[in-house]
Amino acid sequence: MSMTPPITLKNLSFAWPSGERALAHVDGTFPSGRTGLIGANGSGKSTLLKLIAGQLRPTSGTAEANAPLGYLPQTLALEQDTTVAQLLGIHRVLAAIEAIESGSVDPADFDAVGANWDVEARVRAELAPLGFDGLDLGRGIATLSGGETMLLAVLGLRLADSPITLLDEPTNNLDRPTRELLYDMVRTWKGTLVVVSHDIELLELMEHTVELHDGELSVFGGPFSAYREQLETEQQAAQQAARTAQASLKVEKRQRVEAETKLARAKRQGRAVQLSGGMPKILANHLRQKSEANAGKMRSNLDGKVDSAQARLDDADQRVRQVEHINIELADPLLPSGKQVAMLGSADRQFIIQGAERVGLVGPNGSGKTTLLKAMLAGVDAGPSLGGKLFLDRIGYLPQRLDGLDEELSAMDNVAAVAPKATANHVRNMLARLLLRGSSADRPLAVLSGGERFRVYLATLLLAEPAAQLLILDEPTNNLDMDSVRQLGEALGAYKGALLVVSHDQHFLSQLDLDYLLEVGPHGSLVKSYPNPA
Known part of the structure; x- marks a missing residue:
């Protein structure tokens, strides 16, 4: 049995034609089984799936799958010319069967059918429990609801039985009963499944969680709740480290100020002694030079401590995640209450x-x-x-x-x-x-x-x-x-x-x-x- 990960990313980068980088030097692997790919909007999850699926070409590096894969894009609902048979991936087989039944002896038609002469019966057996009994396979998806379209698309990928399947937001538009049907399909999915979703219940069905954050992939064992628990523990530690580093920086800056105050006082006292004539000039100059050298060493040492404390704070702050907020105010439309x-x-x-x-x-x-x-x-x-x-x-x-x-x-x-x-x-x-x-x-x-x-x-x-x-x-x-x-x-x-x-x-x-x-x-x-x- 091969131990090669189903999906491997090596130094993967992708930039849009404008030159803006969507992903930069991403390394990592996806494990076998069911994996939830999570991350904030705009972090690059959909772009990453497209690169793995071959829908986009990397600017540099590679995104390699070790077996054939199926892919459900996030923008599926925009493809309105598709029929139910196409969505299920059986349109070519059905067309070949129809051609043969009409008298075709073209070897290409027989090759297209293969051993799938009963494909329609098998597909209808899968459709019936999902509430699609008697569905016209030639019907356009534009006449279906968004939820019905999504469920059929996922069923089509499961019927394809690819070793690797990528699903991008598969629960969009699904009502509660339909989501339960999708969850049931996911629970029994064969092969490697990578799911991009914000649906916590779906993410709880995953065996692994991979997060794309700040251009880096992190793999967590277990479903979303295990990831969330680990992240909260890490964030609490990061926040405590940031508070400690902030306090340390404050102390170092205060000690720096206190030291400067003492140095300034000592300098004034030494100058007063020199002006009073109580010390030979050559000795006063020697002491002044020695004092200035010691002060320079002290400043350098204190500056180093301040810089080190600032670096620790910067490092701690980088580990503390900041959530950006949609910041919108809707104008008052001045709608009369009786209108x-x-x-x-x-x-x-x-x-x-x-x-x-x-x-x-x-x-x-x-x-x-x-x-x-x-x-x-x-x-x-x-x-x-x-x-x-x-x-x-x-x-x-x-x-x-x-x-x-x-x-x-x-x-x-x-x-x-x-x-x-x-x-x-x-x-x-x-x-x-x-x-x-x-x-x-x-x-x-x-x-x-x-x-x-x-x-x-x-x-x-x-x-x-x-x-x-x-x-x-x-x-x-x-x-x-x-x-x-x-x-x-x-x-x-x-x-x-x-x-x-x-x-x-x-x-x-x-x-x-x-x-x-x-x-x-x-x-x-x-x-x-x-x-x-x-």
């Missing part, structure tokens, strides 16, 4: 959002939540039994699939396109407050991480003038790390307009102080409730 904002209705009931009410729209994957939002925004019916209407013009919409902006334009250019009156400095400052700084704001949207892309879309809403009176957010926590989710919840908590949020993240919903929930039930029914989402 009707929107109507959401089913065949038997209608619900009115009025004034600055905060509403959560919830329901299982495929129930029609996103369809309803899009229909409302387009001013059309969502279906025979579920519909809605907007009564405002000043609306900000964050789509689930993060589509609608120009992928080839930079974050700066995309925001400037929807905020023509904003100066370049204003746009750049807004992006910086959303943690998109420097050249990151100048890279094409297509190469940004999921969390960075989200911030660009959010900036297009926040720079709207006049401010939106209704924010419609469809799964806004996708791809966000835990600190960013908390900070986004805090910012939206202070928003004075109306809020309509679709999310499967119950903790996030609990941050928003919602007035009520509207749950999409069977056959497009809507049910109003007031439970604490937490």
Whole structure:
């Protein structure tokens, strides 16, 4: 049995065309089994997976896998022309079987089928327990919900049975029951699995945790909780070391000042004795030279102690992690309390959002939540039994699939396109407050991480003038790390307009102080409730 690690990184570096480095001289290995790859938004996790999968070429160094691999990209939901069969990876086999059944004798068709004549039956047996019984394999994924698309994509990779599989944020858009189905697949996954995720429950299923932090890979044995416990212990020690080093530096600086005071006093006394004529001039000069030499040695020694204490403090400070904060303030949209904002209705009931009410729209994957939002925004019916209407013009919409902006334009250019009156400095400052700084704001949207892309879309809403009176957010926590989710919840908590949020993240919903929930039930029914989402 080979002991070669499934994935090995050697001096791996990657820079964007602008010259900005995304990764620099990264070394490390990924162990066999299930591994969670974690790190803050923008740390380079998705870029690293793309390098391992061969989607990007390293600027220098290597990212090597010792066996064939399968890869689920974070931007899967953007590929709308894909069919279910393609998503499952069986479209070529099905096409070859259909050609043979139509009379083809082309050897290439028989090679494509191989021993997989029963592939459709086997796949349907896998689909049924997941709630996809009778699903049309030629159906386009654009007609599926984001959660349904993600679950099918993961199933396709499991069916492929590659020795190594990379999954980038596989729980995006998944409701609770669907997440449980995904967790079950992960528990029984064969081969090496590397998962990028901010889903703690999924990370708890991992056998190893690898962190990408400040350009370095660190491997921890065990799931996320074991990593978190070890990190907290290390951080407590680092913080204590920083406090000790700070106190030591303070002492050394005080002793340096006290020594200078004594030296100055002794110099004045020696000068007074010399001026009084109580000491021969040659002796006074000798003592003065000796005193100055001793003072120089003392200063050098004290300066060395201060420098050493400062170096210890700098080293300790580097080990203490600082969490950057999304720092945004949403303008007051001046929404009258009696203003009707929107109507959401089913065949038997209608619900009115009025004034600055905060509403959560919830329901299982495929129930029609996103369809309803899009229909409302387009001013059309969502279906025979579920519909809605907007009564405002000043609306900000964050789509689930993060589509609608120009992928080839930079974050700066995309925001400037929807905020023509904003100066370049204003746009750049807004992006910086959303943690998109420097050249990151100048890279094409297509190469940004999921969390960075989200911030660009959010900036297009926040720079709207006049401010939106209704924010419609469809799964806004996708791809966000835990600190960013908390900070986004805090910012939206202070928003004075109306809020309509679709999310499967119950903790996030609990941050928003919602007035009520509207749950999409069977056959497009809507049910109003007031439970604490937490």
